[in-house]
Amino acid sequence: MAVQETDWRSYLRVGMIAGLIAVSVSLIGMVETFNGRAIIGEYLSLGNLLLYGAIFGGGFVAARQHKGSTASCLAGGLLLGAISGVMLNLLVLAGTPRVAGGDPFLRQYLLNVNNNLLAILLSGLPQPSGSLALLGISSLMGMLGAAIDRVTPRFRRPLLVSLGVVLLVGLLSEVVILAWGVRGLGLLVRRLLFARKGLSLPGAVVLFLIVFALHLAWTAFSPKLKAWTARAPERRRKQLYRGKAAIGIIFLLFLPFFLRTYLTEVVDNVGLYVLMGLGLNIVVGYAGLLDLGYVAFFAIGAYTMGVLTSQADLGIAQMSFWSALPFSVMAAVLAGIILGVPVLRMRGDYLAIVTLGFGEIIRILVLSDALAPFIGGAQGILKIPKAQIGDFRFVTPESLYYLILIGCLIAVFLTWRLRDSRLGRQWMAMREDEDVAEAMGINLVSTKLLAFGIGAAFSGLSGAIFATKLSSIFPHSFNLLISINVLCLIIVGGMGSIPGVVVGALVLVGLPELLREFAEYRLLMYGALLIVMMIARPEGFWPSAVRRRELRGDEEPIPEPSSAAAGD
Amino acid sequence: MPMLEVRDVHAYYGNIHALKGISLNVEKGEIVTLIGANGAGKTTTLRTISGLLKPRQGKVFLEGEDLARYKAHELVYKGMAMVPEGRGVFSKLTVAENLDMGAYHRTDKDGIQEDLERVFSLFPRLKERRNQVAGTLSGGEQQMLATARALMARPTLLLMDEPSMGLAPILVEGIFDTIQEINKEGTTILLVEQNAHMALQVAHRGYVLQTGEIVLADTADKLRENPVVQKAYLGIE
Ligand SMILES: Nc1ncnc2c1ncn2[C@@H]1O[C@H](COP(=O)(O)OP(=O)(O)O)[C@@H](O)[C@H]1O
Ligand SMILES: [Mg+2]
Numbered sequence: 001m002a003v004q005e006t007d008w009r010s011y012l013r014v015g016m017i018a019g020l021i022a023v024s025v026s027l028i029g030m031v032e033t034f035n036g037r038a039i040i041g042e043y044l045s046l047g048n049l050l051l052y053g054a055i056f057g058g059g060f061v062a063a064r065q066h067k068g069s070t071a072s073c074l075a076g077g078l079l080l081g082a083i084s085g086v087m088l089n090l091l092v093l094a095g096t097p098r099v100a101g102g103d104p105f106l107r108q109y110l111l112n113v114n115n116n117l118l119a120i121l122l123s124g125l126p127q128p129s130g131s132l133a134l135l136g137i138s139s140l141m142g143m144l145g146a147a148i149d150r151v152t153p154r155f156r157r158p159l160l161v162s163l164g165v166v167l168l169v170g171l172l173s174e175v176v177i178l179a180w181g182v183r184g185l186g187l188l189v190r191r192l193l194f195a196r197k198g199l200s201l202p203g204a205v206v207l208f209l210i211v212f213a214l215h216l217a218w219t220a221f222s223p224k225l226k227a228w229t230a231r232a233p234e235r236r237r238k239q240l241y242r243g244k245a246a247i248g249i250i251f252l253l254f255l256p257f258f259l260r261t262y263l264t265e266v267v268d269n270v271g272l273y274v275l276m277g278l279g280l281n282i283v284v285g286y287a288g289l290l291d292l293g294y295v296a297f298f299a300i301g302a303y304t305m306g307v308l309t310s311q312a313d314l315g316i317a318q319m320s321f322w323s324a325l326p327f328s329v330m331a332a333v334l335a336g337i338i339l340g341v342p343v344l345r346m347r348g349d350y351l352a353i354v355t356l357g358f359g360e361i362i363r364i365l366v367l368s369d370a371l372a373p374f375i376g377g378a379q380g381i382l383k384i385p386k387a388q389i390g391d392f393r394f395v396t397p398e399s400l401y402y403l404i405l406i407g408c409l410i411a412v413f414l415t416w417r418l419r420d421s422r423l424g425r426q427w428m429a430m431r432e433d434e435d436v437a438e439a440m441g442i443n444l445v446s447t448k449l450l451a452f453g454i455g456a457a458f459s460g461l462s463g464a465i466f467a468t469k470l471s472s473i474f475p476h477s478f479n480l481l482i483s484i485n486v487l488c489l490i491i492v493g494g495m496g497s498i499p500g501v502v503v504g505a506l507v508l509v510g511l512p513e514l515l516r517e518f519a520e521y522r523l524l525m526y527g528a529l530l531i532v533m534m535i536a537r538p539e540g541f542w543p544s545a546v547r548r549r550e551l552r553g554d555e556e557p558i559p560e561p562s563s564a565a566a567g568d
Numbered sequence: 569m570p571m572l573e574v575r576d577v578h579a580y581y582g583n584i585h586a587l588k589g590i591s592l593n594v595e596k597g598e599i600v601t602l603i604g605a606n607g608a609g610k611t612t613t614l615r616t617i618s619g620l621l622k623p624r625q626g627k628v629f630l631e632g633e634d635l636a637r638y639k640a641h642e643l644v645y646k647g648m649a650m651v652p653e654g655r656g657v658f659s660k661l662t663v664a665e666n667l668d669m670g671a672y673h674r675t676d677k678d679g680i681q682e683d684l685e686r687v688f689s690l691f692p693r694l695k696e697r698r699n700q701v702a703g704t705l706s707g708g709e710q711q712m713l714a715t716a717r718a719l720m721a722r723p724t725l726l727l728m729d730e731p732s733m734g735l736a737p738i739l740v741e742g743i744f745d746t747i748q749e750i751n752k753e754g755t756t757i758l759l760v761e762q763n764a765h766m767a768l769q770v771a772h773r774g775y776v777l778q779t780g781e782i783v784l785a786d787t788a789d790k791l792r793e794n795p796v797v798q799k800a801y802l803g804i805e
Contacts, residue, residue, distance in 0.1 A: 422672075429669050432658040435620055439652065440721070441644035441673035 011062050011076040015083030015142065018058035022051050022084055022138075023091050026121070028524075029112035033517050035120050038198030039170035045198075046171060046517070047120055052141045055084045059145020070150045074143050081142020085135035092121050092131060158215035165211045170199040175514055179260045252405060256398040265397040266513045268469065271404035272462045273509045276486045277493070277501035278411045279458030284487070285496035285544075286424060287451035288431030290352040292483055293359025296339070297332040297456040299366060299478035301463025304328040306381035306473050307374070314374070314381050321387035321394075321468050325461075332460020333453045335362075340452035344445060347434070359483055367475040380474035384467050400469050407465060411458050415498055418454070427451060485509065488526050492533055494540025503541045569632045571596045571725055571756050572617065577626035579609075579616050586612045588780040589626070594725070594758050599751050601759045601767040601788070603801055604777035610760040611653050613777070614727050617758070618650050619643050630725070644673050649723035653730055655714045659703030663694055666702050666713055670720030679722065687716040690746060708739040715746065725756045732763045744770050764801035768792045776801070 025031055035047030059077040066073050094106045095113040106113050122130025123137070151159060169176060173194055181190030193203030229237055256264045276298060283291045308317045308324035317324075343354050369377055376382075387394040387403060394400050418424050426447045429437040438444055467473050485508060493504025508526070512518040518525060533540070570593035579587040586609050594600045604610050615621040617628055619640035628635045630646055638646065649670075658666050667687065671680045688695040691712045697705065702713055711731055718726055731747070732740040744766050751757050751770075761767035768774055768788045776784035776797060784791065791797050798804040 425665075425669065425672070428661065429658060429672070432660060433652075433656055436652055436656045436658070437669075438620065438640045439618055439644065439650045440669055441641050443639070443641045 008076065008079070010065055011080045012083060014058045014062040015055075015080035016087070018054040018080065018142075019084035019087030021054040022088055025050050025054075026088075026091060026117055027110055027112055028521075030521055030524075031120055032112060032114075032117050033520065035116075037171065037515065037517055038173070038195075039167055040199045040201060040204045041195035041197065043201055044170070045120075046515075049167065051088075051120070052137065055081050055138055055141040056145040058084070059142040060148050061145075063146035063149035066146075073146050073150055077143040077146025078139050079142070080146070081139035082135060084142065085138030088121060088134055088138060089131050092118060092134065096127075154219070155216075158212050158219065161215050162208045162211035166199065166204050166208045169207060170204065172514055173198050175263065179263050256401045261397055264401050266510055268397050268400050268404055269513060270505045270510045271401070271408050272466055272469075273486065273489060273505040274408050274502055275404070275411055275462035275465075276459050276482075277489050277505055278408075278415050278498070279455040279462075280486050281490050281496065281498070281501055282415060282418070282427075282458075283451050283455035285490060286419065286427040286431070287448065288427075289448065289451060290348065291355045291452075291455070292352050292480075292487065293339070293355040293357065293362070294455075294459060294486055295478050295480065295482040296359045296362035297335055297459035298463040298466070298482060299362050300335045300456075301328045301332045301460030302467040302473050302478070303366060303375055303381070303463075304331040304460070305464040305467040306384050309385055309468075310381050310383050311385060312381070312383040314376050315383070321385065321464075325464055328464035329457050329460045332456040332463070335460075336452040336454075336456025337449050339456075340449045344448055356480075356483075359480060363475060363478055363480075366478065378475060380472055381467075382472045384471050384473070386471070387468050394468070400465070404465055407461055411461070412498055414454075419498075423447070423450060484526075488530065492529060492540060494543035497540065497542050497544035500540050500542040500544065507541070570594060570629075571598075571631060572758065573629040573632075574613070574617065575627050575629065577613075577616055577623045577628065579612055579621055579623050581612075586780055587616065587623070590616075590777075590780070590782055591626075592775050592782065592785070594756060596756055597751075597754070598773065599747065599757045599759060599771045601761055601771035601774045602777055603761050603764040603767055603774060603797075605800075606762065607779075608777045609780040610762075610777055611729055612780075614650065614653075614729050614758075614760055618648060618727060644721055644723075647722075647724035649718040649721040649726055651714045651718045651726070651728040651731060654733065655707075655710045657702040657705075657710050657713050657717070660701060662699050662701055663705070663713055664698040666717050667694075667698075667720050670717035671722075673721065680720070683720055683722055687719050690719075690749065691716050708735055708742070711735060711739075711743060712746075715743075715750075719750065719755075723755060725758065726750065727758050727760075729760045730762060731759070732761065732766060740766060764797065768797075768802075 031047040031051050033047075034050050035045045037046040039045060039049060059080055062080055063073045063077060066076060068076075091113070095118055097107075121134055123133045124130075125133055148156065148159065174197075177190055177194060180186040181194065193207060194200055195203070199207065229240060232240070255267070259267060276294065279297070280291065280294050283289050283294070305321070305324050305328045307314065308319045308327055309315060309321060311318060319327075339355065339358050343351050346354060365371055366375055367378060371377065372379070392399070394403050426437070426442050429440060429442055430444060430447050434444060437447075466477075470477075489504030489508045490501055491504075492508060493502070494500030508529075512522055512525075572594040574590055574592045577587055577590045578585070590609075590613055592600070592602070602610055602613060612621065616623050617635075619635060619638060619642075622636075630643075630648065633646075635643065635646075658669060661669070667684060671683065674680055693709055694712055694716055697709065702710065705713060715728070715731065718728075728747070731743050735743065740763065747757060747759065748770050759767055759771060768791055771788045774784075774786065774788050774791045775782050776791070784794065784797065786794065792802070
């Protein structure tokens with residue numbers, strides 16, 4: 001049958017693509033580097049996950065397009081996995097020395113094709129059983145991926161979520177154990193669930209089942225809860241909302257006790273990026289002005305703090321953190337407006353290029369010898385004092401956490417109020433069509449400058465806290481990569497969405513800090529993540545309402561008009 | 569004193585001389601149409617009137633007041649509203665949000681509410697689709713929305729740029745009916761059109777624009793009888 005044939009071809013194609021991805025990540029050394037990170041004892045490492053992840057995902061994607069019977073779908077997945085497995089075996093073949101000690105052709109050019117990689121690929125088995133195992137596992141992965149698509153929808157989501165949780169916990173087991181598994185109850189749980197490295201196999205199964213059950217219970221329970229809140233009177237619903245907000249705030253207040261020092265430190269860094277993300281979100285997400293030089297304001301905030309407070313020779317005022325803070329923010333705002341004026345007439349790509357240049361200018365200025373007498377050049381600024389209230393000094397990550405938390409809460413509150421304000425609507429209209437917005441009576445000049453200024457303020461605040469957090473600042477902390485990080489995190493989180501910024505920062509800043517292996521491949525991972533996101537979920541992890549309906553054409557339930565919609 | 573007077577306006581895009589000395593006026597209560605072929609400079613004329621493009625020479629007066637000292641975004645406060653070419657709705661916002669933007673500069677909540685009722689009675693379809701995203705409306709509905717949004721500014725002078733463009737013939741009739749209705753309720757209208765046939769039916773007077781110059785000016789009835797207009801714009805030999 002003709003239809004059937006095309007279906008097989010799509011499995012073949014996806015199988016080859018998945019195989020190519022698996023071979024590529026092996027060739028660039030990622031598999032070997034990531035293999036050191038155990039997820040489930042000696043059974044599954046991050047390297048394995050990377051190797052077989054593409055095959056598993058490929059099976060899922062191919063099965064999704066396939067309309068045939070479940071059996072043919074599983075067979076297709078098997079075929080897909082087998083093709084990838086054959087390709088990996090070819091790599092093994094090309095990388096295996098013919099005579100003991102002799103170097104095969106491939107190894108001269110591709111350094112990463114070495115015995116370690118071969119051992120990973122062959123699951124540590126001697127040949128030929130190793131090759132068979134590789135083929136078998138690949139085929140199995142392809143089939144499992146395809147099988148996931150055929151699981152009844154009611155179970156698919158819980159299945160994927162619990163799988164994700166197990167992988168994440170296993171991946172972060174080192175951190176988890178360090179933070180919670182040292183004594184008491186934590187130690188007990190650790191003994192039960194974890195191996196020396198990663199989760200133990202029974203532990204993984206138990207964790208999987210627990211999460212699965214909880215998820216099922218939640219899906220059964222949540223519609224009832226929703227119906228109940230929908231029926232509840234307005235006043236009760238408001239109380240509920242306030243209650244949720246209160247729980248959230250209490251949770252945030254006690255987070256450092258729960259997280260311990262190391263994780264709190266990571267959260268601090270995430271928080272600084274959240275601050276910057278919220279600012280850039282206003283500029284790019286709300287006002288639609290693509291700014292690639294956003295790091296400039298972070299640098300200006302940090303350097304203003306440094307120059308005003310430093311106890312070293314460079315310090316001009318030896319101010320306290322608190323008295324210098326307004327100046328840091330104001331300096332950033334001023335810089336934002338100064339950047340804004342010349343680019344008022346620019347749109348899109350032109351704006352992006354100019355702002356990119358602006359960021360580089362600031363970086364080169366702080367690095368320059370000409371300004372070195374004032375801001376230290378490559379030596380940076382040292383001896384920046386800690387923030388202080390009375391006798392209490394914000395030194396530990398835990399205390400800094402509260403400083404950053406307050407900054408973030410203020411920024412979230414402002415962003416949220418701005419979004420629903422007149423100014424928020426001005427930004428949105430301007431983003432859509434400048435001419436029409438102007439004809440509606442919107443002053444583009446002030447609207448744009450306010451976006452640049454407010455966006456810069458958040459970044460400046462972040463920079464100021466960054467300076468006191470590190471006690472010293474150096475030019476190399478303010479490179480283009482920061483602008484790219486911040487832009488990526490709002491894209492991944494969901495353009496124009498406040499929770500999206502937090503999610504984006506956790507994924508793009510938090511995770512790489514916890515997984516040191518990522519460092520070397522950071523940009524590669526960003527690129528891969530962005531591509532996958534653009535295909536699979538272009539609106540981001542946690543999109544704003546506007547963005548969601550724009551990209552999905554969401555048919556939101558149209559509420560029956562009670563009174564007119566315009567006006568507040 | 570005419571409501572709108574355009575006096576010897578020259579406008580340029582870089583070196584392109586798009587308007588070569590345009591003069592026209594619109595009296596209070598009139599529908600005046602400006603017809604011309606593609607590229608004649610109709611949109612440019614509207615852009616100049618609404619301040620989006622500054623004339624290099626010549627002046628625009630609104631109720632006798634020189635508009636040169638106003639910025640584009642200030643003109644809506646002077647009672648001018650525009651229905652842009654190609655509809656120009658905010659495609660990612662809902663119908664209700666679009667209408668809300670139309671009343672952006674106003675602060676009189678009751679008045680806005682009143683006008684909302686008015687545009688909804690003028691365009692009942694929009695009322696049904698108030699929570700739909702504008703980009704997903706049909707072409708005709710988008711045109712309605714653009715017109716309704718302009719009306720939300722409660723303008724005294726409405727500038728419309730080719731409202732019939734790209735619409736099916738039945739819808740075109742509807743749009744022109746609405747134009748007349750809006751005019752009867754007291755809004756002065758400057759209507760730019762390529763569809764000379766329909767435009768000259770609803771308008772009181774008309775101007776013919778050709779490569780940046782006004783070549784004919786007369787009452788709509790006379791223009792319809794004019795052999796040049798018949799040949800070039802009405803397709804009558
Ligand atoms: N942004 C622009 N840049 C350069 N030339 C333009 C621009 N807009 C319009 N023109 C030129 O000005 C002339 C008049 O255009 P326009 O007013 O849009 O005509 P119409 O609306 O009558 O079709 C045309 O020759 C067009 O090519
Ligand atoms: Mg035009």
